[in-house]
Amino acid sequence: MSDNTPLKVVLMWHMHQPEYRDLRIDEYQLPWTYLHGIKDYVDMAAHIERNTNARAVFNFAPVLLDQIQDYTKQISDYLNLGTPIRDKLLSALAEPVLPVDEQSCRKLILDCLRANQTHIIDRFKPYKKLSDIANIISDKPEMLTYMADQYIFDLLVWYHLGWMGETVRHGNETVKQLMQKEKSYTLHDRRRLLGVIGELMGSIIPRYKALALQGKIELAMSPYAHPIIPLLLDIKSTHEAMPDANLPILENYPGGEQRAQWHLEKGIKTFQHHFGITPVGCWPSEGSLSNETLRLLDESGFSWTASGGTVLHNSINASEPEDIPCIHQSYHINDNPVNCYFRDDGLSDLIGFNYSNWHADDAVANLVHHLENISKACADNPDSIVSIILDGENAWEYYPENGYYFLDALYEQLGNHPDIELTTYKQHLSTQPQTTTLDTLVAGSWVYGTFSTWIGDNDKNRAWDMLGDAKHAFDKAMQAGTLKGDRLKKAEHQLAICEGSDWFWWFGDYNPANTVSDFEHLFRLNLSILYRIINQNPPDYLSQTFTHGSGTPAMGGVMRPGQENT
Numbered sequence: 001m002s003d004n005t006p007l008k009v010v011l012m013w014h015m016h017q018p019e020y021r022d023l024r025i026d027e028y029q030l031p032w033t034y035l036h037g038i039k040d041y042v043d044m045a046a047h048i049e050r051n052t053n054a055r056a057v058f059n060f061a062p063v064l065l066d067q068i069q070d071y072t073k074q075i076s077d078y079l080n081l082g083t084p085i086r087d088k089l090l091s092a093l094a095e096p097v098l099p100v101d102e103q104s105c106r107k108l109i110l111d112c113l114r115a116n117q118t119h120i121i122d123r124f125k126p127y128k129k130l131s132d133i134a135n136i137i138s139d140k141p142e143m144l145t146y147m148a149d150q151y152i153f154d155l156l157v158w159y160h161l162g163w164m165g166e167t168v169r170h171g172n173e174t175v176k177q178l179m180q181k182e183k184s185y186t187l188h189d190r191r192r193l194l195g196v197i198g199e200l201m202g203s204i205i206p207r208y209k210a211l212a213l214q215g216k217i218e219l220a221m222s223p224y225a226h227p228i229i230p231l232l233l234d235i236k237s238t239h240e241a242m243p244d245a246n247l248p249i250l251e252n253y254p255g256g257e258q259r260a261q262w263h264l265e266k267g268i269k270t271f272q273h274h275f276g277i278t279p280v281g282c283w284p285s286e287g288s289l290s291n292e293t294l295r296l297l298d299e300s301g302f303s304w305t306a307s308g309g310t311v312l313h314n315s316i317n318a319s320e321p322e323d324i325p326c327i328h329q330s331y332h333i334n335d336n337p338v339n340c341y342f343r344d345d346g347l348s349d350l351i352g353f354n355y356s357n358w359h360a361d362d363a364v365a366n367l368v369h370h371l372e373n374i375s376k377a378c379a380d381n382p383d384s385i386v387s388i389i390l391d392g393e394n395a396w397e398y399y400p401e402n403g404y405y406f407l408d409a410l411y412e413q414l415g416n417h418p419d420i421e422l423t424t425y426k427q428h429l430s431t432q433p434q435t436t437t438l439d440t441l442v443a444g445s446w447v448y449g450t451f452s453t454w455i456g457d458n459d460k461n462r463a464w465d466m467l468g469d470a471k472h473a474f475d476k477a478m479q480a481g482t483l484k485g486d487r488l489k490k491a492e493h494q495l496a497i498c499e500g501s502d503w504f505w506w507f508g509d510y511n512p513a514n515t516v517s518d519f520e521h522l523f524r525l526n527l528s529i530l531y532r533i534i535n536q537n538p539p540d541y542l543s544q545t546f547t548h549g550s551g552t553p554a555m556g557g558v559m560r561p562g563q564e565n566t
Contacts, residue, residue: 005382006375006417006418006419006420006421007371007374007375007378007384007385007386007419007420007421008383008384008385008386008421008423008428009371009385009386009388009414009420009421009422009423010056010057010341010385010386010387010388010389010422010423010424010425010428011055011056011057011388011410011414011422012056012057012058012059012220012283012306012387012388012389012390012425013044013056013057013058013059013390013391013392014059014222014283014389014390014391014392015040015041015044015058015059015060015061015064015392015393016059016060016061016064016222016226016391016393017032017033017036017061017063017064017067018061018063018225018226018497018500018501018502018503018522019063019066019067019225019497019500019526020032020033020067020522021067021070021086022525022529023490023493023494023497023529024529024532025086026086027086027087027088028086028087028088029518029521029522029525030518030522031087031089031090031111033064033067033068033071034071034087034090034197034201035163036393037068037071037200037201037204038160038163038164038165038168038196038197038200038201039163039164039165039393039396039397039402040165040392040393040394040396040402041068041204041392041393042165042167042168042200042203042204042207043165043166043167043168043396043402043403043404043407044058044392044393044407045204045207045208045211046165046167047167047407047408047411048211048216048217048411049207049211050167050408050411051408051411051412051415052415053411053415053416053422054216054411054415054422055216055217055415055422055423055424055427056216056217056218056422056424057217057218057219057220057281057424057425058208058217058218058219058220058392059219059220059221059222059281059283059392060208060219060220060221060222060271061221061222061224061225061226061285062221062222062223062224062225062266062267062270062271062274063224063225063226063270063497063500065205065270065271065274066270068201068204068205069205069274071087071201072198072201072202074086074087075090075194075197075198075201076198076202078094078194079191079194079195079198089108089111089112089156090194090197092108092152092156093156093157093160093190093193093194094190094191094194096187098149098152098153102141102144102145105144105147105152106137106138106141106144108152108155108156109134109137109138109144109152109155110134110138111159112130112134112155112156112158112159113131113134113135115159115162115163115397116397116398119397119398119399119400119401119402120162120163120397121162123162124158124161124162124179126154126158126182126183127158127159127161127162130151130154130155130158131155133151134155150184153185153190154183154184154185156190157178157185157189157190157193160193160197161175161178161179161193165200165402166401166402166403166404167404168196168200172196174192174193174195174196175193175196178192178193205274205275208275209274209275209276209277212275212277217424218280218281218424218425218426218427219271219275219277219279220279220280220281220282220283220425221267221268221271221279221281221282221283222267222282222283222284222285223260223263223264223267223282223284223285224262224263224264224266224267224270224496225263225496225497225499225500226285226286226500226501226502227259227260227263227285227496227499227500227501228285228286228288228445228451228454228455228501228504229260229263229284229285229288229290229293229296230288230289230290230292230293230443230451231253231256231288231451231454231455231464232253232256232257232259232260232499233253233256233257233260233290233292233293233296234252234256234290234292235247235248235250235251235252235253235455235464236251236252237290237292237443237451238443238450238451238455238456240290240314240442240443240444241311241314241442241443241444241449241450241451242450242451242452242456245450245452245455245456246456246458246461247455247456247461248455248461248462248464248465248468249461249465249468250464250465250467250468253464253467253468253471254468254471254472254475255471255475257292257296259471259495259496259499260293260296261296261300262492262496263496263499264282264296264297264300265300266496268300268301278301279302280301280302280303280304280426281302281303281304281305281306281425281426282297282300282302282304282305283305283306283389284297284305284307285501286445286446286447286453286454286501287306287307287308287311287343287389287445287446287447288307288443288444288445288446288451288501289305289307289311289340289441289443289444289445290441290443291333291334291336291440291441291443293443294333294336294338294340294441295336297338298336298337298338302338303338303339303426303429304330304338304339304340304341304425304426304429305338305339305340305341306340306341306342306343306387306389306425307340307342307343307444307445307446308342308343308345308444308445308446308447308448308449308562309342309343309344309345309346309446309449309562309563310345310444310448310449310450310562310563311342311441311442311444311445311446311449312327312331312342313449314442314444314449315333315438315440315441315442316438317442318439318440318442319438319439319440320439321436321437321438321439324436325378325380325381326377326378326380326381326384327342328344328374328378328381328384328385328386328387329381329383329384329385329433329434329435329436330383330385330428330429330433330435330436331435331436331437331438332435332436332437332438333437333438333439333440333441334437334438334439334440339425339429339435340441341385341387341425342387343387343388343389343446343562344386344387344388345446345561345562345563346370346562346563347367347370347371347386347388348388348389348390348562349390349561349562349563350363350366350367350370351367351388351390351395352390352391352395352555352559352561353554353555353559353561355367355399355406356395356398356399356403356406360405360406360408360409361409363406363409364406364409364410364413364414365413367410368413368414368417368420371386371414371420372419374386375419375420381434383431383433383434383435385423385428385433389446390559391558391559394555394558394559395555395559398555446562447560447561447562448560448562448563448564449563453504453505453560454501454504454505455504457507457508459507459508459509459546459547460504460507460508462507462546462547463503463504463507463523463546463547464504466523466527466539466541466542466546467498467499467527469539470495470498470527470530470531471495473530473531473534473536474491474495474530474534477491477534477535477536482534482535483534487533490533491530491533491534494526494529494530494533495530497526498523498526498527498530502519503519503520503522503523503526505519506518506519506520506549506557507519507520507523507547508547508549508551509547509548509549509550509551510549510551510553510557511549511551511553511557512549512550512551512552512553512556512557513548513549513550514549515549515556515557516547516548516549517545517548517549520545520546520547521545524542524543524545524546527542528542
């Protein structure tokens, strides 16, 4: 960089949860949307609000926005109208009476242990005591007969207090009072806590919208239900980065381009509904790109997109362009006008996997040092831009205090560094930067530059074949003219949920057993619901578990590094 041109840096945080509702009864099967809402989504907004020079890009999966709005409404309706809450864990927190059967009570207790042991459970002595008792009950379930309801009520309260965002813990008086009380929580206490949860969920979308209108953040989106678009378009695009990968029996996903267009169009409409603005950027689900995906993004009106660093390296190798002295820049692929940015995998993975064990100041100082080195290396390119892109929710439970001190130091030091400029992609494009054009893009995702997280494994391939069967059944119902009006809309929406990437992410023995079981069950459930909507009997194989997990991946498998063997 020249002496007067700071290195531009984009921090992009991806916010994403799949659809957890059984849409037949509108009941949530897993609580992760509202738990990450009260912990990560509010904290991440608060850090931007607190730091004057902070800038970032926040990418939301539209299906997540719908769920945030739904939780806000159902909690409000419960408190004001008495309408039942459609999430069993949240309902148990608020209701005066617990389930009477032993199995349901035992599940409640086990659910309240699904938190980071070090940074959430062990951090709070009352919660740890309750957790220790729960572990004894787990080993000796007959003891549950002698447990008072108050024990489960206290455990429910501490579970939700443990999941609270650190900025909430510092600033919300109700949360402070409940934490100080420590035990013997009343129905009134639990209702007060539910009220806080409702307020927090209701604040998420307005806070991010306000920050976008202030110019402090840019809001971007992924396709509606988070499908891997290149695989919908062409399953064989897997072979561009993995020539020897085994593929499903399904040779091509039927009507894949129309389905990809549906996710993009529905995503844009949903984004506009919640934020009142039209996104100019799209982080395609899991940064999954291909040449055909870029074409659809252009046709949908997007100005920029992004993917992983290995996708860039593969594409440079395939294109053999003239020497690129600084790879940290915007790219065009052939004659496609969409600007492509690529993740610095090393820096992004330091935040995701390494810095959680460092002192916050040391971690940020190390990151700044790396950025200063990049600035020197790219001194001759005033349009250089470094993309730090990662999950905006799952990393922080592995940090002390939900990453509170790290994130504060990150925004403070980067925002005030004389040779670094925090920016957004929209702001960068407004300067009309010079770009490098590559001949082609090698299809892949931000994870390893391949699609191996979603296809190629026997269990993942089996899931694609099951999805393909369901899509063929959907298409036959369409051809027969039996899907019309509201029923057609329900079927299209349910199909979209089945096409989401999350199910495939978790299939495979290398993942943890409990999580694989959760997502495998939801995948089969969602396919079964789709068959019912189109008035066909689900295949018998949907009654049978087809994948199990026994692995212990880093961070519980919720995140992966950008490069293999790192």
